[in-house]
Amino acid sequence: MAERTRKNPLSARQVGRLTKPGRHAVGGVQGLYLYVRPAGTRQWILRVQHQGKRHDIGLGAYPDVSLAQAREDARVVKRHIRFGQFPLLHDTDETAAVADRIPSQEPVGHPALNRIQDAADQTGTEDAGPSEAVDPAPSFQEATDKVVARKEQEFRNPKHASQWLSTLRTYAFPKLGRKPVDTIRVQDVLAVLEPIWSDKTETASRLRGRIEAVLGWAQAHGYIEQNPAVWKNNLDALLPAPNKVKQSRHHAALPIDDAPKFAEWMVAEPMELLYNSTRAALMVVLLTAVRSQEVRLALRPEVDLERGVWTIPAERMKHPREHRVPLGPFAQAFFERRMAALRLNGKNDLFFPGQRGKRPLSDMAMGKHLKDQGFATTVHGLRSTFRDWAAERTQHPHEVAEMALAHTIPNKAEAAYRRGDLIEKRRALMADWEQFLGLSSELIT
Numbered sequence: 001m002a003e004r005t006r007k008n009p010l011s012a013r014q015v016g017r018l019t020k021p022g023r024h025a026v027g028g029v030q031g032l033y034l035y036v037r038p039a040g041t042r043q044w045i046l047r048v049q050h051q052g053k054r055h056d057i058g059l060g061a062y063p064d065v066s067l068a069q070a071r072e073d074a075r076v077v078k079r080h081i082r083f084g085q086f087p088l089l090h091d092t093d094e095t096a097a098v099a100d101r102i103p104s105q106e107p108v109g110h111p112a113l114n115r116i117q118d119a120a121d122q123t124g125t126e127d128a129g130p131s132e133a134v135d136p137a138p139s140f141q142e143a144t145d146k147v148v149a150r151k152e153q154e155f156r157n158p159k160h161a162s163q164w165l166s167t168l169r170t171y172a173f174p175k176l177g178r179k180p181v182d183t184i185r186v187q188d189v190l191a192v193l194e195p196i197w198s199d200k201t202e203t204a205s206r207l208r209g210r211i212e213a214v215l216g217w218a219q220a221h222g223y224i225e226q227n228p229a230v231w232k233n234n235l236d237a238l239l240p241a242p243n244k245v246k247q248s249r250h251h252a253a254l255p256i257d258d259a260p261k262f263a264e265w266m267v268a269e270p271m272e273l274l275y276n277s278t279r280a281a282l283m284v285v286l287l288t289a290v291r292s293q294e295v296r297l298a299l300r301p302e303v304d305l306e307r308g309v310w311t312i313p314a315e316r317m318k319h320p321r322e323h324r325v326p327l328g329p330f331a332q333a334f335f336e337r338r339m340a341a342l343r344l345n346g347k348n349d350l351f352f353p354g355q356r357g358k359r360p361l362s363d364m365a366m367g368k369h370l371k372d373q374g375f376a377t378t379v380h381g382l383r384s385t386f387r388d389w390a391a392e393r394t395q396h397p398h399e400v401a402e403m404a405l406a407h408t409i410p411n412k413a414e415a416a417y418r419r420g421d422l423i424e425k426r427r428a429l430m431a432d433w434e435q436f437l438g439l440s441s442e443l444i445t
Contacts (some may be wrong), residue, residue, distance in 0.1 A: 028071045139181070174398060263438060303339070397425070
């Protein structure tokens with residue numbers, strides 16, 4: 001098993017003492033190893049990436065090739081690769097042709113190329129050595145499983161472990177999960193981080209650290225040479241520092257841990273909650289994560305209390321398709337009590353009538369109520385709080401939370417095959433949300 005690339009290069013004396021079978025990083029040139037065979041013979045190996053694939057290049061036997069010479073040869077090979085030529089060659093004509101196309105630092109017939117050629121010619125006559133030691137690179141998801149298993153004792157509690165994995169599952173796995181770790185580049189990491197770096201900076205920063213930890217494991221095990229998720233001298237040149245990000249003022253959200261306090265305030269006055277349309281509509285946004293526009297225009301016939309489902313017609317949705325909203329235990333009890341209150345006080349079908357009773361609640365009413373009560377969040381921010389909670393505090397699948405928010409599926413092929421709406425899985429998600437908020441049906445009955 002490969003060791004992590006060394007910061008302090010080994011001396012010739014230290015290299016001479018390496019006798020344990022396996023691959024030993026010697027430093028000085030990234031990817032340069034001394035491979036010790038079980039029989040005790042030793043060989044220089046340079047591990048490189050070329051066209052998305054990992055290769056081990058033999059640089060000759062030790063001590064016939066000294067440490068200093070191996071480092072020089074490794075630099076020559078890397079210079080060839082940098083100029084677009086891959087010097088794992090098997091005939092002298094090709095060797096000369098490649099050398100001709102290299103700038104004048106390396107003359108035709110450079111000894112390094114000859115030694116590489118000699119090492120390649122010997123393949124098949126000796127134990128293949130390092131080629132047998134190279135396992136296929138695991139996928140990012142497989143590497144994550146390894147890291148979580150090894151870090152299990154570091155986590156403060158099972159909840160912390162769940163949160164650590166949940167963030168990766170929600171944001172990283174859709175883009176990186178199936179990719180072999182040795183194919184992940186800086187641009188792949190950016191594709192995960194950039195969409196949330198400005199709006200969810202704290203989450204994005206933690207996510208970057210967790211991706212770095214997974215790829216750090218891959219680096220330590222020799223699957224990659226450089227970690228594309230490190231911050232210093234890497235991503236810091238491409239993303240603004242987290243503490244410098246100007247937070248967007250629109251859609252301000254409640255911190256996750258403040259959501260139960262908000263719910264407690266909402267139910268503190270049950271009669272006000274049931275009979276005040278503004279407060280009742282806010283409660284429905286909190287409970288269901290439905291958009292405010294879709295809540296304000298809700299009609300009583302849309303709610304099926306027996307089945308515990310609120311069906312919003314396509315014409316009222318942001319994306320024109322019917323959306324079924326599963327009701328958790330508290331939500332179902334609340335809708336039932338609100339329905340009873342409306343039967344006493346009104347004759348039309350509006351679930352949240354305005355002050356005069358004939359028109360729906362104003363589109364400004366809920367936001368003004370939050371501001372008047374001193375809350376920094378916006379109405380839409382309640383949806384964001386729900387989404388953050390689902391991603392960071394639960395193990396519910398990403399697609400279930402996205403469907404609860406009535407988001408579209410960006411992948412057109414996947415969308416074409418997605419027929420169901422995962423309503424029962426979403427019902428379990430909403431029940432867990434109510435439990436987190438501290439809401440039970442007894443509070444409203």
